[in-house]
Amino acid sequence: MNAAGVVTSRVDRSATTAVLAVGDLALVLLFFALGELQHGGIAALPSLPSSAAPFLFGWVVASLVVGVYGAPWRESRFDAAVRTAGAWTGAVAIGQVLRDTPLLPGSADPAFVLVSLVGGLVLLLPWRLAALRYELV
Numbered sequence: 497m498n499a500a501g502v503v504t505s506r507v508d509r510s511a512t513t514a515v516l517a518v519g520d521l522a523l524v525l526l527f528f529a530l531g532e533l534q535h536g537g538i539a540a541l542p543s544l545p546s547s548a549a550p551f552l553f554g555w556v557v558a559s560l561v562v563g564v565y566g567a568p569w570r571e572s573r574f575d576a577a578v579r580t581a582g583a584w585t586g587a588v589a590i591g592q593v594l595r596d597t598p599l600l601p602g603s604a605d606p607a608f609v610l611v612s613l614v615g616g617l618v619l620l621l622p623w624r625l626a627a628l629r630y631e632l633v
Contacts, residue, residue, distance in 0.1 A: 507565045516627055517565060523619040524548065524555055524587075527612070546601055550594035551587055551612070558586025564624075573625055580624045584616045 507513060528548035536543075559565060562583040569579045592609055595602035602608075626632070 505566075506560050506563050508567050512632070513565050515632065516624075519623055519627070520555065520559075520564075520620065521552065523623055524552055524616065527615050527619055531611075531615075543601070550600055551591035551616075553594065554587035554590030555583065557590055558583040561586060569624075570628060573628060576624055576628050577621060580620050581617060584620055585613065588612045588616065 525544070525548055528551070529544055532544050532547060562579050563569060564579045564583045569576050588609060591612070592604040594600055596604035
């Protein structure tokens with residue numbers, strides 16, 4: 497199966513999936529914006545794209561692998577939570593590896609691994625469970 501076939505089999509191509517993806521990406525960006533503000537104030541916001549990019553890339557890759565945009569994630573709250581946690585864990589792993597290269601600022605700091613895992617899940621899990629519960633998707 498080629499790359500397009502993998503995406504097609506893992507993604508429910510619908511308006512509701514688009515809403516879910518926009519919400520996910522907005523929350524990932526919010527997490528990094530809050531981090532930039534915490535560490536450097538408003539002056540640090542211009543670095544938001546470079547700090548968030550490896551994790552956004554990681555989310556896209558991990559979400560396809562785990563299947564958070566396909567029909568199975570909607571089967572139960574438990575499945576939704578497990579798939580969301582799995583995708584975010586994968587995104588953090590990919591993001592940390594990319595940050596540890598000379599191409600991007602930052603490093604694979606163990607403290608940030610923990611902060612990003614917990615912080616991202618605190619934002620993503622309630623959003624995805626609410627989307628499922630209230631049939632937003």
